[in-house]
Amino acid sequence: MKIASFKIYSFLFIFVISTLLISFISSCKVAHTNLQVLQPAEIMLPQHFQKFVLADRTRAIKGNGSQVIGVLEGLLTGEGLFQDKWGAEDCVEGLRGVLTQTPRYAVAIASLDTALKGTGRRQTLPPLDWETVSKLIGGDNETALIVLEAFDSNNNFFTDITQVTQRGPTGENIQVPQFNSQNRVEVYCVWRIYDFKNKSIVDQFSDESRQSYSGVGATQAVADANLPSRMSMTSRAGVAAGLKYGRRVSPQWLSVSRQYYKKGSDVLKSTAHLVKHSNWQSATDAWDKESVSADPKAAMRASFNMALACEKAGQLDFAIQWANRAATMGDKRAMKYVFVLEQRKTDQKRLEEQMKGKKN
Structure with missing residues (x-):
């Protein structure tokens, strides 16, 4: 019985090694190169659009209780003070950055964006009136207004502990705990695109995305210290959400790998x-x-x-x-x-x- 088992394991070992060797030899036949490919936008927008103006409408209206609710929500979800405010700004900046790379549209930030007020939470207000839209885009029928209507972020922290092998003081191998602190930043945002020429909303898009970060250390405190700051993690997640929406609405250059x-x-x-x-x-x-x-x-x-x-x-x-x-x-x-x-x-x-x- 032992001899039969040995033969089976030997056969499996030889088979795995042979498969890996064949795969390695096969991969040596080819090399890789990168091509720059212009990818189409995920959605079709009106042909008369030549320019985007971006605006942030996520700041809470004073006096309606939204600011107080936002502070309380931050305490419950692990957010820092003004974390969503700055995260929303980074989200718009991420969108602006990716739109500067498209050959299809020009892009600018609305000069009156500080005048726009929203709920400061996940909920959205009704669309802007067309007089306000006209002011933001200078009354230009060829300019589309993209508004970040809502932005909300949550931090979810947790820790894993694993045992790793290290060399002890006398040269022997010992098992020691390793702490892996992790944070998953969840970002929710709502976008609208206003078509002033036709007085219509051509895109209303809600999106939830996640970014994960980790820090490793011999203690919980060291692992936590090796995580980026909460503000930095939310900022990166906000930028990523903006980049994602930019690919939805505009053609973008993409590097693709090819074999030869x-x-x-x-x-x-x-x-x-x-x-x-x-x-x-x-x-x-x-x-x-x-x-x-x-x-x-x-x-x-x-x-x-x-x-x-x-x-x-x-x-x-x-x-x-x-x-x-x-x-x-x-x-x-x-x-x-x-x-x-x-x-x-x-x-x-x-x-x-x-x-x-x-x-x-």
Whole structure:
């Protein structure tokens, strides 16, 4: 019985090692490069929008009890004083930052945003009247007003204790406790986009997001001290919420990782050096010639690389053709790449529609 068990475990061990070795060898065939891809916005906005003006409406109206409720809520949820106020400002700043990166719209902060008052909590007030909207955007029909209507954050602290092995004073291994202090910041925000030209709300979006932070130490106090400050954690979470909404409403550049073959023939080896130094034209010319090589494996891999070259050049239809060619020659990576390229083609159609209204 013991011999049988030993044989089974030996077989499993050899199988796992062989699988890992094959995976490692397979991964050595390819290298990675990054492409900059312009991703479409998640939603379609009116074509006449050329500019966004941003405003913060989360500050509580004085005298209606909202400020007192906000302070009490902060004590109950672990927030610091004015934490939501500053978190909301960082949320708007995060949105402004990401909108400066889009090629579709210009962006500015409303000069009258300090005059806007809200509930100071999760609840929202009715939409702004159109006279106020007009003042904030200067009466420009081509400018959309984006308002942060509500912002609320909560801190959730907890601690895990694990045993770790350390070298003792006399050289022996000993078990000691390690404290892992964690905080999960939950952010809730509500956005509205006002279309002054058509006197309509074109987007009202509620979002909940979470950011987690941790600090490690030999004691609870040390672990807590290694956490960022509450204000810093809420600030980061607010910025992240703003970035998220920016990707919802505007096309954004995204860095994507792609594979290409660097082994299989002398040509593939030499072109890997060309790609590394951004000499794409020379690499493309070499791959094109290698794609008709008498060696079927080299031709297959060169075809895969040609798909990448075409994608980088923005020629998605040709990229799909090359990837399909490699797939029919037996390249499993190419089959997955075809799916990625088809999705990119779908995204490209949406992007072209979103960019169509841009004025030079």
